[in-house]
Amino acid sequence: MKICVLGLGHIGLPTALLFAAHGADVVGVDVKQSVVDCLNHGSLPFREPGLEDLYREAEERFAARARPGTADVFLIAVPTPLDQATKVSDLSYVKKAADSIAPHLARGNLVILESTVPPGTSERVVIPRLEKKGIPIGDFLYAHCPERAIPGRTLQEMMENSRIIGGYDRDSTDRATSIYQIFVRGQIYQTDTRTAEFVKLMENTCRDVNIALANEFAQLADECGINVWEAITLANKHPRVSILNPGPGVGGHCIAIDPWFLTENSTRCRMVSTAREVNDSMPNYVLHVVRNLLAGTRDPTISIFGVAYKGNIGDTRESPAFKFIQLAENEGYVIRCHDPYVGEFPHPLVNLADAAAGSDCIVVLADHDCFRTIDPAGLRVRTKLVIDARNILDHEKWTDQGFAVRVLGDGSSVQQLPPGEVMPPAALYSTDAIRPIAPSLPPSISLLSPNGRGDFL
Numbered sequence: 001m002k003i004c005v006l007g008l009g010h011i012g013l014p015t016a017l018l019f020a021a022h023g024a025d026v027v028g029v030d031v032k033q034s035v036v037d038c039l040n041h042g043s044l045p046f047r048e049p050g051l052e053d054l055y056r057e058a059e060e061r062f063a064a065r066a067r068p069g070t071a072d073v074f075l076i077a078v079p080t081p082l083d084q085a086t087k088v089s090d091l092s093y094v095k096k097a098a099d100s101i102a103p104h105l106a107r108g109n110l111v112i113l114e115s116t117v118p119p120g121t122s123e124r125v126v127i128p129r130l131e132k133k134g135i136p137i138g139d140f141l142y143a144h145c146p147e148r149a150i151p152g153r154t155l156q157e158m159m160e161n162s163r164i165i166g167g168y169d170r171d172s173t174d175r176a177t178s179i180y181q182i183f184v185r186g187q188i189y190q191t192d193t194r195t196a197e198f199v200k201l202m203e204n205t206c207r208d209v210n211i212a213l214a215n216e217f218a219q220l221a222d223e224c225g226i227n228v229w230e231a232i233t234l235a236n237k238h239p240r241v242s243i244l245n246p247g248p249g250v251g252g253h254c255i256a257i258d259p260w261f262l263t264e265n266s267t268r269c270r271m272v273s274t275a276r277e278v279n280d281s282m283p284n285y286v287l288h289v290v291r292n293l294l295a296g297t298r299d300p301t302i303s304i305f306g307v308a309y310k311g312n313i314g315d316t317r318e319s320p321a322f323k324f325i326q327l328a329e330n331e332g333y334v335i336r337c338h339d340p341y342v343g344e345f346p347h348p349l350v351n352l353a354d355a356a357a358g359s360d361c362i363v364v365l366a367d368h369d370c371f372r373t374i375d376p377a378g379l380r381v382r383t384k385l386v387i388d389a390r391n392i393l394d395h396e397k398w399t400d401q402g403f404a405v406r407v408l409g410d411g412s413s414v415q416q417l418p419p420g421e422v423m424p425p426a427a428l429y430s431t432d433a434i435r436p437i438a439p440s441l442p443p444s445i446s447l448l449s450p451n452g453r454g455d456f457l
Contacts, residue, residue, distance in 0.1 A: 001024050001025065001072050001073065002024070002025045002026075002027070002070075002071045002072050002073070003016070003019050003024045003025070003026045003027075003071060003072065003073045003074075003075060003179075004026075004027045004029060004068050004069070004071035004073070004074050004075070004101075005019070005026060005027070005028045005029065005075045005077060006029045006030075006068060006074065006075065006076050006077065006078055006097045006100070006101070007029070007030065007076065007077040007078035007079070007093070007097065007115070008028045008029070008030040008035050008036075008039065008045070008064065009030075009046075009077070009078075009079065010046065010048070010151060010154065010253070010315070011077045011114060011147045011149065011154075012028065012030075012075075012077030012078070012114075013028065013039075013044075013045070013051075014048065014051060014054070014149075014154050014155055014158060015075065015077060015114070015147075015158065016028040016058075016062060016075075017051070017054045017055055017057075017058040017062060018054070018058075018155070018158060018159070018182075018183045019182060019183065020058035020059075020061040020062040021054055021057045021058040021061075021183075022182045022183045023061070023182070024061065024182065025061050026058070026061060026062045026063075027062075027063055027064075027065055027068070027069065027071065028062065028063070028064045028065070029064075029065050029066065029067060029068045029100075030064065030066070031066070031096075033066055035064070036064040036065060036066050039062075039064040040063070040064050042059070046314075047314060048151065048152070048154050048155070049152060049153070049154075049155070050155045050156075051154075051155065054155060067100065068100050068101060068104055069104055070104050070106070071104070071109070072108075072109060072110070073109070073110045073111075073112065073179060074101045074104075074105075074109065074110070074111045074112070075111075075112045075114060076094065076097045076098070076101075076111070076112065076113045076114060076115055076126075077114040077115060077147070078093040078094060078096075078097050078115055079093050079115070079253075080093065080094060080115050080116055080117055080257075080261075081093075081257070082257045082260055082261075087260045087263075087264065088260070088264045089117065089118055089260070089261045089264060091117065091121065091125060093115070094113070094115050094117060094121070094125070094126060095125065095126075095129060097115075098125075098126050098129035098130050099129055099132075101130060102129060102130050102131075102132050102133045103133055105130060105133060105135050105140055106135070106140070107135060107139045107140060108139075108140065108141075109140045109141070110140070110141040110142070110143070110172070110175050110176060110179065111126075111130060111140060111141070111142050111143075112142075112143050112144070112145055112176055112179070113126055113142075113143075113144045113145075114144075114145055114146060114147050116146055116147075116200055116201070116254065116257075116258055116261065117144075117197055117261065118197070118201075118261045118262070118264055118265065119194050119197045119198045119201070119262075120194055120197070121197060122142065122144050122168075122193045122194070122197065123168075123193065123194065126142075127142055127168070130142070137168060138169070141167070141168065141169075141171055141172035141175050141176070142167070142168040142172050142193070143165055143166060143167040143168065143172045143173060143175075143176035143193065143196075144165075144166045144193045144196045144197055145163060145164065145165045145166070145176060145180065145196070146164060146196060146197070146199070146200035148161045148162075148163065148203075149161070150252075151252075151310075151313045151315045152310075152312055152313045158183070158184070159183055159184060159185050159186070160185055160186050161184075161186045162186040162187040162188065162189060163180055163184055163186060163187075163188050163189070164188075164189050164191060164196045164199050164200070165177050165180065165188055165189070165190050165191070165196065166190075166191045166192050166193040166194070166195055166196025166197065167190070167192070167193065168192075168193055173190045173191075174190075177190060198262075200258070201258050201259070201261050201262040202262070204254045204255045204258040204259065205258060205259040205262055205272055205275075207244075207255050208250060208255050208256075208258075208259050208272075208275050208276065208279060209271060209272065209275040210243070210244050211244050211246075211247070211250055211255070211275075211279055212274070212275035212276075212278040212279050213243065213244075213275075214228075214232070214243055214244045214245060214246040214247075215246045215247070215278055215279060215282055215285075216278055217231070217232070217243070217246065217409070218246035218408055218409030219285060219409075221409050221410070221411045221412075222409060222410075222411035223411065224411060225411045225412055226411050226412055227407075227409070227410045227411070227412040227413070228246060228409035228410065228411075229245075229391055229407070229409060229410065230412075232245070245390075245391070246408060246409050247282065247320075247367075247389060247390055247408070248282050248283060248286045248320045248324065248365050248389040248390070248408065249279055249280065249282035249283050249286075249320025249323070249324075250279040250280075250282075250309075250318075250320070251308075251309025251310065251316075251317060251318040251319040251320055252309045252310065252315065252317055252318055253315075253317045253318065256279070256280075256309075256318040257318065259272050259273075259275065259276050260276065280323075282320060283320045283321075283323040283324035283327060284323075284327060286324060286363065286365075286387065286389055286408065287324060287327050287328055287331070289387060289406060289408070290302060290328070290333075290361055290363065290387060291331070293361060293385060293387070293406065294360055294361055294383075294385075297360050297383065299334070300333055300334070300360040300361065301333070301334040301335075301336065301358055301359050301360050301361075301382070302328055302333050302334070302335055302336070302359065302360065302361050302362075302363055303336050303337075303338070303355045303356050303359040303361070303362045303363065303381075304321060304324070304325065304335060304336070304337045304338070304355070304363050304365055305338055305339075305352075305355070305362060305363070305364045305365065305366070305368075305371055305374075306321070306338075306339050306364060306365045306366025306367070306368055306371065306390075307319055307321040307325075307337050307339045307342055307345055307347070307349070307365065307366065308321075308339055308341055308342055308366045308368070309321075309366070310366065310367065311366055311367035311368050311369065311390075311392075312341065312367075312368055312369055313341060314339075314341040314342045314343060316342055316345060319365075319366075320365060321337070321365050321366075322346075324363075324365065325337070325347055335347065336350060336354070336355040336356075336357075336359070337349050337350070337355060338350060338351065338352050338354075338355035338356075339366065339368075340352075340368065340370060341368060352374070352379075353378070353379070353380070356379040356380065356381050357380050357381075358380070358381065358382050359379075359381040359382060359383070360381070360382055360383040360385065361383065361385045361386070361387060362379075362381070362385070362386040362387070363386075363387045363389065364386070364387065364388045364389055364390055364392065364393060365389055365390070366390070367390040367392045371392055371393065372392055372393065372394060373394075374393070375397075376397060376398045376401040376403055377401050384401070384402045384403040384404060385403065385404050385406070386398060386403050386404070386405050386406070387406045387407075387408065388405060388406070388407045388408065389408040390408075391407050391408070391409075391410075393405070395407070
């Protein structure tokens with residue numbers, strides 16, 4: 001069986017290599033000649049745990065090309081970016097992929113779309129383009145199988161997660177199911193094409209709404225003088241409550257984009273749109289905190305620790321750091337960035353010591369594990385102030401070195417100042433991350449420890 005995978009990015013390349021490693025002959029197609037050359041010379045265009053070993057296992061059955069040819073199965077895994085101006089999906093890559101397949105399509109071939117698309121895209125956009133060369137749907141098979149994987153765990157999740165397969169008809173659904181059973185060990189659920197498109201968007205929209213709720217709780221906690229991390233821990237003791245963690249915003253190729261695909265042609269999505277607004281505004285909120293702390297500081301410098309959109313990966317797609325940096329620079333702040341996982345970024349990346357040198361405020365935007373063990377004693381800052389937007393630092397270690405620590409959503413440690421009064425940053429916050437708890441609480445309730453890192457008293 002010959003499989004042609006169009007798009008060799010973070011989803012397409014692992015998928016292609018998994019098929020090849022399990023016995024299929026695979027041609028990977030990408031419009032970037034640099035990606036094709038890189039793979040054909042034995043290198044990988046990006047890093048992902050386990051991907052290099054998989055490539056070595058699959059390379060005898062895998063080849064990269066700039067254009068597709070004949071195949072038994074065509075799998076489209078190209079990007080579907082968001083037009084930021086209109087908040088409408090850009091389907092140009094999907095359209096070009098379908099157009100490039102059409103001349104090679106033969107009766108009995110199967111076409112699978114993995115790219116995330118608005119509901120109805122398959123029947124209104126993709127299938128008509130595939131039919132242009134005269135082979136009607138029914139003579140070829142078609143299915144949508146949205147990916148379910150996250151950077152850092154891509155291979156594991158591709159093999160172990162359950163999958164949704166939505167076929168144009170019964171034959172298409174069954175054939176696509178048999179293809180994915182080559183390497184998928186999770187349960188495969190069958191449905192129709194439009195439902196499969198909708199389900200993918202529902203999944204990421206649900207996560208976006210839940211994160212927005214946590215972020216709004218964090219802002220309310222700041223106003224109310226409450227530690228939101230303690231409050232979330234206690235609220236989640238309820239058997240039907242599962243509140244996520246707040247943070248500086250939402251990034252990545254799915255959660256920050258997919259909700260807009262769901263709402264782009266609807267007038268009935270107030271909650272979804274509001275959640276997007278809340279999460280997109282979190283970099284503004286973090287900068288608001290910075291601005292209040294640095295009021296009166298001349299020529300302030302901000303050190304950003306972590307520009308990836310999440311911890312322990314080098315992926316910066318839709319990272320909240322982009323907006324935070326642009327907003328901060330527009331207000332005149334000098335920005336220095338450090339991220340040991342990221343290789344390329346529009347803003348210069350420097351080592352930890354250089355990023356902190358002369359800083360007036362360190363802002364932690366990504367929850368890399370390596371940040372947990374930073375020794376603050378070695379940082380030559382000008383002002384000992386740190387904003388932990390992920391609640392990952394060893395706060396006791398930092399306060400022992402004289403740093404004032406501000407945790408996003410911990411309003412309990414903020415001293416209320418009279419309007420217009422400015423206090424030096426180091427005196428704004430107490431060294432206790434959590435206020436004292438009345439001893440009358442029942443001993444069965446576990447509380448976050450003062451270091452705020454998830455151990456319990």
